[in-house]
Amino acid sequence: MQIKPLLALMASLFSFGAASAEAEAPYPSTYKPKLSQDVAIVGATIMPAEGDEIPNGTLIIRNGKIAKIGSRVRIPKGIKIIDAKGQWVTPGIIDIHSHLGAFSSPGMPSMRNGNEKTEKNTAEVWVEHSVWPQDPGFQRAREGGVTTLNILPGSANLFGGRSVILKNVPSATVQGMKMPDTAYGVKMACGENPINYAAKDKDPFTRMGNMKGFRNAFIDGQNYLEKKRNGDVKTDLELETIAGILTGEISVHLHCYRADEMAMMIDLSHEFGFKIGTMHHATQAYKITELLAKDGIGVATWPDRWGFKMEAYDGVPMNAAATEWAGVLTMIHSDSSVLGQRLNVEAAKGMAQAKRATTPITREQALRWITLNPAKTLKIDDRTGSLLPGKNADVVIWSHDPFSIYAKANKVFIDGVLVVDRDAPHSTTSDFLTGQAISETSYD
Template sequence: MRLRLMIACVASLGLAACATASSTEGENEQPTQEAWTSTYTPRPYAPVLIRGATVLDGEGHEFADTDVMFQDGHITAIGQNLTAPAGAEIVDGRGKFVTPGIIDPHSHLGVYPSPSINATQDGNELTQPNTAEVWAEHSVWPMDPGFSRAIAGGVTTLHILPGSGNLFGGRGVTLHPILGARTTQEMKFPGAPQSLKMACGENPSRVYGSRNSSPATDMGNVAGWRQAFQNAQQYNRRWQHYRENGEGDPPDRDLEMETLAGVLNGDILLEWHCYRADQMATAIQISHEFGFHIAAFHHAVEAYKIADLLREENICAAMWADWWGFKIEAYDGIRENIPFVHAAGACAMVHSDSEVGIQRLNQEAGKAMSDGRRAGLNITRAEAWIWLSRNPAQAIGILDHTGTLTVGKNADVVVWSADPLTTYAVAERVYIDGALHYQRGQTTEPRSDFELGQTYRERR
């Protein structure tokens, strides 16, 4: 029975989805990942009714003088003149805006926490070009003060990625920025798929070329990716042969190959750091060669040049509003990048890649919207909010749960003091799964242990 169950788990090669414990029987059998399952539990909270707000639903619609109601962690109704259930918290939304919580698809909080000192910089395993075996969640420091700043900026979900010094940086993890968590698992978004961070361009070439090792060029990068996926195909075939025949010992477990096999089998999302249009096009050719899908290109400074290709391939682009030109591969950026990708019908996203930028992603989207309008694009603020919630939810595989204000979805909701696409707005209330996690001007969350500091007490 155990062998049949284990074979079924390996058949999916998602491995994270299997939920039985391994034993000493069959030491080479691939153990499950039950130890890393989310232990996040939504906090209990009273029903909430927000009355009379301007609502941006994350699907591109804006509704005036509208109520939003949620209970037991989920949105229950959106409309006018809703009736509050008994014991509900009533929030006056007149003159305010309500949106889905911001989702940052590219963050390094926890793995590059504040304060930025060598002892806490845990995001880049710069020991070999392929470190697909490492997981960002094993470096996350839950006490990072950056989490509290992010939630104060309206962020309810963030995808934590390893750094970009390697061809294969490792697996990413999706978290809620809740405070007071003792472990990463207590922050982990339940059911969110893992990702694999890959990097193209100058970063891996610079890191390893300076060591007189491969890769040192773009062609070395491409060869490294292709060889790794070729090895992963062989790994898959060995397991396939074992599953079909069931004879002898199973293949040895290889953590690096498990990750790459998960990408090939569609169980692990691929998030690819890439700036230049030609390099993104090359990455797409590799995906065709080995039969996998790229969920998103990150930074994607030249995404506007291949927006039609991104649309055809159903690949999202995570971009900055106006951060470019700081190295050669980022030189050909334009301020209209995000709106041009959006106007072409592709999946555009705003991301931070910064412990500072994550605090004002709403303003970054506002800048991009304004640049698009000046270029002649009629982009509404309701459309622009898609870049902050719906599209990121799609790119990291959680759109069925959050990203839009839709009845039945998780109540990840932000109440803003004013139009959130302007510099005048601040987040007044932030709800995660229907529970209030931030209220401006009030202490609703425990502070990071690091920020509490230490006091001296004389020993006697």
């Protein structure tokens, strides 16, 4: 028997996500942009991610926002001018799948805080409670042009816990990085990882056991919603997250590789009436593009990583292009502190593979894989992800074409604040990078 949450019940419940006032959230964001200097970036090739490239363009940043962009823009008097002739400008990169701060460096056991392996359903944990803001990986990602990150728990559990969206700014606290007015997501995982990381004798050891665990959790969540409506239930942290999935106020980030398992999880979402936001990794997404497009499910994948375990074996280097061609919201993710430093090159590899086929991917489409499309998935595209007037000034100035392996992020702005400047004396923002400054300067 299929059990689906009632729309009337969903509408009657309080908000789990961004609709709640930030001040009422139990762990509110304290992020406030620092005072920024108004600047005009001139002479660069501008790639706005929404619209055509602008050769010899000008971009004006005022009060931390993008004020004007175009080929014939009047520059206000007294504003600082950055001569970017021969360089390229893009929106800041958004990494839709990162574990920075939770699986942090130094890579010792006490710093691996991304998987709560005590049971298969740990929907009650929130990854922000594991994030170490001084992780040197954040600085490395900034130097690679990453301005926003979706931090996820690991994939050892069926329900790994809630995710958090961070502005990639130096901060002493995670609340100081937490992007205001954003909805929570949840990490779910199917396949080999929940099987291999079974923690207790009664944990699922098979794929059918995994599905049983998912179904039982959603049945419990529906019962919890019913009791909540009647006002006779004690707050349960685990079921609060499950309920948020059912009401649509917590988005689903699903770790899944095989096409048959992705199709099974789509059936699960139909059974219980929730929506899957994004399939992560999804190396066999090319096999079920119609199913994904029909349900409006995004795909976050790598351009060429495959074969490192059995469920990742049947991957193809044209996976991202295939999903893009089918109209699926396609993204390139890192899932790695190393790949997170060069997502521009990862997107370029996906675009290069498409050139071998009859339908190439445009530069704008490839740029969207790491900017606007993640912003849409995270429901922050009204604020970031492209270079449109009124949006936050999350901007990167590249030394070369950003799809070149030689490209470096010369300057990175977050909300108009300059957080990376390769033209300035070398500086670090993490205690664990201080000792590396001299040696890195020698090889820059």
